[in-house]
């Protein structure tokens with residue numbers, strides 16, 4: 374395993390002490406020096422920014438925003454949908470029976486560069502908030518999707534060396550019809566990239582690659598023809614990167 378989440382969360386990059394002016398204006402009487410106050414505020418800001426003092430829960434889905442990608446594909450995004458994302462990350466890390474998998478690649482067998490877990494329809498999810506998330510998503514998209522989200526796949530990217538290569542979730546019905554895949558991410562953000570599927574016989578579909586950073590409770594839903602006409606990836610990164618867990622809700626017969 375690589376850099377621990379706590380090391381990354383505690384790094385000075387994330388600590389933005391308030392400006393002197395703001396500090397003077399709001400300075401509580403029991404804190405004597407500006408320096409002490411700035412220190413206290415940066416600690417508070419870190420815990421607020423990283424959700425460590427928040428209850429694990431969900432915000433309403435009303436603020437979700439759609440981006441049309443083209444070719445019948447779209448993505449919906451709601452940053453910070455899940456509150457208490459750090460606490461959920463800690464819970465999932467220990468509560469989920471993570472599996473290391475291997476796959477044949479050409480003449481060799483290689484390690485899949487992430488840990489995995491799968492919860493089929495009817496299986497109890499590893500935290501009640503994930504059951505709530507699945508029902509909230511099923512309710513929100515009922516009219517458009519016409520069926521509920523049933524399964525949950527989990528990926529654990531231990532550090533920047535873990536990744537998922539370009540693909541569409543095209544096994545089963547995702548390869549032939551429109552569907553939705555909803556992703557909730559906790560832990561350190563990673564970039565999820567989307568690009569049009571290269572046309573058979575060469576030529577990429579024209580539109581530019583879309584990059585979306587996902588972590589800390591963010592929700593991204595891929596919909597319409599996204600699994601067939603576009604592909605997505607979480608590329609490796611050489612930057613020091615803490616761990617991230619992605620939870621993907623899918624419909625029956627899609628993987």
Ligand SMILES: O=C(O)CCC(=O)C(=O)O
Nearest residue numbers: 528537542556607619621
């Ligand atoms: O890590 C993510 O959010 C994406 C995972 C993914 O695309 C998949 O498991 O099919």
Ligand SMILES: [Fe+2]
Nearest residue numbers: 540541542605
């Ligand atoms: Fe995928």
